[in-house]
Amino acid sequence: MTNGKSDLKRLSRGDTENSGGAIWHENFRQAINILRSHKMRSGLLIVGVAIGVTTVLAIVTVMSGLDKRVQQDILSVNKPYLIVSRFDPFAGTKDKRDLMRRKKLTSSDAEAIEDRCPTVDRVDLQVNAEGMMSVLRYGNERTNLIQVMGASHNFGYMFSFSIEKGRFFTKFEQDHKARVIVLGYGPAKDLFPHRGPIGKMIKIGTHRYKVVGTMGSRENIMGSISDNYAIIPYTIYEKDRSSKRDDYQIAITIRDGFTLEKGIEETTALLRKRRGVKPGEENNFYITTSETFKEMLGNITKYIGLVLVVISSIGLMVGGIGVMNIMLISVTERTREVGIRMAVGAKKKDILQQFLIEAVVLTGIGGIMGIILGMFAARGVAMLIHFPYSVPIIWIIIAFVFSSSIGLIFGLYPANKAAGMDPIVALRAE
Amino acid sequence: MLITVKGLKKIYDVGSQRIEAVAGVDLEIGKNEYVSIMGPSGSGKSTLMNILGCLDTPTEGKYYLNGSEVSNLDDDRLAYIRNREIGFVFQTFNLLPRANSLQNVELPLVYAGVSAGKRKRIAMEVLDLVGLVDRAMHRPSELSGGQRQRVAIARALVNNPSIILADEPTGNLDSKTGEELMAVFNKIHESGNTIIMVTHEENVARHSMRILRLRDGKIESDKIIN
Known part of the structure; x- marks a missing residue:
């Protein structure tokens, strides 16, 4: 160990660059x-x-x-749309009576919107009586209480419910008040467990309706409730099932190239005129969009x-x-x-x-x-x-x-x- | 002077009692000295050692290391001084049990921020110096007491410090191994290092050049023997 110290000096002095x-x-x-x-x-x-x-x-x-x-489930729609109803269903309970006194929307409102609003593509009119459930019968088979709603032929186009068998009803059937019915997955299964439903005549109360189509199951998180419905043309609904509790809503899709806001603007102007709202007064109807609904959910x-x-x-x-x-x-x-x-x-x-x-x-x-x-x-x-x-x-x-x-x-x-x-x-x- | 100590005191307050573990020490140690500190237990030699090793700071007095005062430094600066200027050898070896010899020797270089490659090279050279290159990959549990202490010496040397501080380095070794270890210390001293060693064994102290005897926190005698 003769040069040990110099070894050591060489070893570490100056080597300590101190990097973390x-x-x-x-x-x-x-x-x-x-x-x-x-x-x-x-x-x-x-x-x-x-x-x-x-x-x-x-x-x-x-x-x-x-x-x-x-x-997907609740808003199964092809395109964003507007919903016109008498009042905001989520507004709470204040002045509900006042709201209930508002004029109902009518099929002529729907027609006017379709005819006179250039931004509007298609219009669907739905009518539904809250709490009014019916039993559907075919031979000895019967369904539970289900919701029967009226709709226009556009319903099938606007909402992406899948048709399992048959078809949705047509404008012709709607205009001629044909007694045709499209069954939801629930009643279709209940009434026709073993045979084809298309063309069969079912009964609701005393009226007979021909089944033109059935819907596929929505496999919804809400379970079978969302499959328990049947749809008939609103024209025949008004004839067969009209009641005080009926409530109408109008669904509107907008042409490509226009915004929902533009659609709201036009529809609002038209409806204010038709429903006699004076300038400065509040709307006596309510328009929402599928987007706000989506947002809310x-x-x-x-x-x-x-x-x-x-x-x-x-x-x-x-x-x-x-x-x-x-x-x-x-x-x-x-x-x-x-x-x-x-x-x-x-x-x-x-x-x-x-x-x-x-x-x-x-x-x-x-x-x-x-x-x-x-x-x-x-x-x-x-x-x-x-x-x-x-x-x-x-x-x-x-x-x-x-x-x-x-x-x-x-x-x-x-x-x-x-x-x-x-x-x-x-x-x-x- | 490498070390200059003036009026050094370390006072502990134990309840209402004041204990002067170091009660006024003046001391100078030059480069390449080889000093033994001896004294009965409670004489203050460990406390003095801790202060000289910058593990502790004095209550009173000054300590100059390489000309700069280190008696009032904060913890980080003391850590820096320990890293660069001081190499410790302990009675109980104090190696990291999960690390092998090489990693143990590298440790001071890690905290000096030396890169891995350089670290390994330097550590291997120092292990060579203490004759343990072939044990580089062994853990302390796989080494004999003498080998462990030589790893500890290599670790103390690796940053090329100004002082090697050894606290009863042979205390846990049998006399034959102790003698072998003293030979290593002699070699280190001969190559220019400064060594300060606490011991209570006369035949260990005999290897050094100078013997300091402490009693009650004060220097009782200071003799040059070789």
């Missing part, structure tokens, strides 16, 4: 090391976090699927989703407490290690970083596992209740960031405890 990268790398390597040497403990912790993330992600996925499903599912996510996040919080617990144990066990690291030059922030990385690695792995499990869980649920299955990418990112942040937040206290150690005391620890 080396410490980062060491701390990360250390985290993996600890994870490997405490498989059971780390494994349980990871599982805890994974379960939390799974729950959150499954709920988010199901909610986003539900949202899509609701949009979207909001509902959004809020339900938000609440569910918050509730399931509590599970993640429990995981976070687990992280803190494990990290506290880990810090205590490794007191001497902390002392050694400090003695050879680790700063407080290096130690802090080391334990934080460890916590974040653990929860991050938990997060990734949770994301995978959550997607499977969501897929299972989706298959079970016929939801469209979709995992929003943004939520995968959120889930990962969130679970890692749990490590950061709940790891902070233990890491701080380690970083605050006195090296002399730490070095003496057993």
Whole structure:
């Protein structure tokens, strides 16, 4: 060892470029090391976090699927449309009587809109008596009480109900008040379990109607209720079933190249004139669009989703407490290690970083596992209740960031405890 | 002077009692000295060692290392000094149990921010110096006591510090291994390093050039022997 000192001089002086990268790398390597040497403990912790993330992600996925499903089911339309009714059905109960006294919409209103509004493409008139249910009969078969509504021939075009057998009724049938009927999936199944329904005559009360078509099942989240209906031309509805409780609504689609707003403008002007609304007075009718309806439903599912996510996040919080617990144990066990690291030059922030990385690695792995499990869980649920299955990418990112942040937040206290150690005391620890 | 200490005191308040663990020490240690600090337990040698090693700061007095005062530095600056200027060798080795020899020796370089490749090269050279290149990939549990302490010495040397501080380095070794270890220290000293060693064994202290004896926090005697 004759030139030892010069060796040493050459070794390290000037080599200390002090890049934080080396410490980062060491701390990360250390985290993996600890994870490997405490498989059971780390494994349980990871599982805890994974379960939390799974729950959150499954709920988010199901909610986003539900949202899509609701949009599809309740608003099965080919094009955006306007709905004209006497009043806002969601306005609440104030002055309901006043509202009920408003003039009903009529078929001539619908015709006028179709004829005189250039932006309007098609118009459908629907008539429906709230609470008036009927029993349909064919031979010895009978249905439960179902809703029979009147509609125009445009109904079949405007709303994307799928025709299973036969066809929707035509303008000719409508204009000639033909007693024809299109059965929803429910009554079609009830009345014709074994034979073809098309062309058969069914009875509602004393009137007989010829079945021209049946609808496919909507496999709706609302269940069979949404399949229990039958549609007849509004013209024959007015003749056979007219009642005081009838309420009309007009659905309007807009020609390509025009906006819904333009349609609202024209329709409003026309209806104000027809219904004798003086300038300055409030409309005595209500126009909404499928888009606002969609929005409203979207909001509902959004809020339900938000609440569910918050509730399931509590599970993640429990995981976070687990992280803190494990990290506290880990810090205590490794007191001497902390002392050694400090003695050879680790700063407080290096130690802090080391334990934080460890916590974040653990929860991050938990997060990734949770994301995978959550997607499977969501897929299972989706298959079970016929939801469209979709995992929003943004939520995968959120889930990962969130679970890692749990490590950061709940790891902070233990890491701080380690970083605050006195090296002399730490070095003496057993 | 490499180390200049003036009027150094470390006072602990234990309840209503004031304990002067170091009760006014003046000391100068030059480059390439080899000093043993001896004294009965409670004489303040560990406290003095901790202060010299920048693990602790004095209550009173000044400590100059390489001409700059280090007695009033904050924790981060002390960590920096420990990293660059001081190499520790402990009685209980204090190696990281999950890390192999190479990784243990690399540790000070990690906190100095040296890149991985360079770290490995330097650490291997120092392991070569203490004759443990063939044990580079072994963990402390796979090494004998003497080998562990040599890994610790390599770790102390790796950042080429101004002082090597050894606290009872042979305390956990049998006398034969202890003698072998002292040979390593002699080599390090011969190559120009400054060594300060706390020990209570006369035949260990005999290897050094100068023996400081402490009693009740004060220097009782300071003799040059070699």
